[in-house]
Amino acid sequence: MSIGSFHLRHIKLTNFKNYTTREFSFSDKLNFIVGNNGQGKTNLLDAIYYSCLTKSYLSTNDLYVPNFDSNFFRIETNFSLNSDKQLVEIKYLKQEKKEIKLNSSVIEKQSTYIGRFPCVIITPDDNSLILGHGEVRRRFLDFTLSQFSSEYLSNLMTYNKILAQRNALLKSFYDHRSFDRALLDVYNTSLIASARVIHRYRLDFIQQLTPIFDTFYRQIFEGYETSSITYDSELNNIDIEDLIIKNEDQDRKAQRTTQGVHTDDLTFLLNGYPLKKIGSQGQQKTFLLSLKLAQFELLKKEKLVYPVLLLDDIFDKLDADRVSKIFKLIHQEAFGQVFITHTETSNIESLITDNQIINYNIIKLGSI
Ligand SMILES: Nc1ncnc2c1ncn2[C@@H]1O[C@H](COP(=O)(O)OP(=O)(O)O)[C@@H](O)[C@H]1O
Ligand SMILES: [Mg+2]
Known part of the structure; x- marks a missing residue:
């Protein structure tokens, strides 16, 4: 290559x-x-x-x-x-x-x-990837995958737009005690299509990332730890179309889309325990550095x-x-x-x- x-x-x-x-x-x-x-x-x-x-x-x-x-x-x-x-x-x-x-x-x-x-950046602020909310980790995925693929980025943009519109619609149903099956289905169809693409990219990315990440972690830390990254998504267990159907009543009550790729997250583990809870500062820094270097390697492979x-x-x-x-x-x-x-x-x-x-x-x- x-x-x-x-x-x-x-x-x-x-x-x-x-x-x-x-x-x-x-x-x-x-x-x-x-x-x-x-x-x-x-x-x-x-x-x-x-x-x-x-x-x-x-x-x-x-x-x-x-x-x-x-x-x-x-x-x-x-x-x-x-x-x-x-x-x-x-x-x-x-x-x-x-x-x-x-x-x-x-x-x-x-x-x-x-x-x-x-481009890959490594800064002291990266510890928010470990300590912060899921949103920070989703942003990491989105920024990486958007560089990987314009298909990912355009689906992400569609998903976010439709999600906001669908939420506004659910809110208006609730406020006006109304319901419009056909209109909701239009949004659902678009949301489902883009969610499938996003989920596939994220799943594939984490699968490719893990072994590279592991190699860097060992090289830098030379420890006995086993570290791992898992991709947590509702869509790992259920097809998005079934999820949307299953959640419809709940979503209408909550006036928003309660589950989807916008609630995905990553879990970082050290020896099987959450890194956030048990990792020393040194281990956390090594983890982040290995994560970013693995991101670098994959980006390099993809972009040549x-x-x-x-x-x-x-x-x-x-x-x-x-x-x-x-x-x-x-x-x-x-x-x-x-x-x-x-x-x-x-x-x-x-x-x-x-x-x-x-x-x-x-x-x-x-x-x-
Ligand atoms: N929009 C801005 N306009 C002018 N100064 C800014 C702006 N944003 C940040 N700064 C200034 O930039 C400086 C910080 O620069 P930074 O790159 O973080 O420094 P360093 O990394 O060398 O410590 C601060 O003094 C901050 O006030
Ligand atoms: Mg600085």
């Missing part, structure tokens, strides 16, 4: 968070972003993530992305994909629709863009290019020994372009020397 090359060459930010105007050029291999706290290291990774996925990883709403003193932001990114130059321009003006241009042509449908420029890897404050997350192991991993040929943030120049310099790295770039922010 031959894996193509993919990297960012240059990025220009205008009013993106703390950057009023700033440009950066990158190495096609390792990029270290160094600066004190609050200098914009994470924001720069977020800008890269944004240009790959047209969304911020950290701000759930675009309203918070423009610089506090501005009502718009712009990101211009020069990518290189299998040696082809690609220019992406993303413009956002408050109260207006966001504009995405690829090589000067406007992108009308997100699903035709997402997945072209694959090296995804960009964004590592935010990874040095703070782990002890020196594990950092060095991970560093050896990502330094190998299995990885492409990598961005690493850190507060100290000295640790980075010793990593560079110890690993005899030649292809790298150090970006210094602020007065460091």
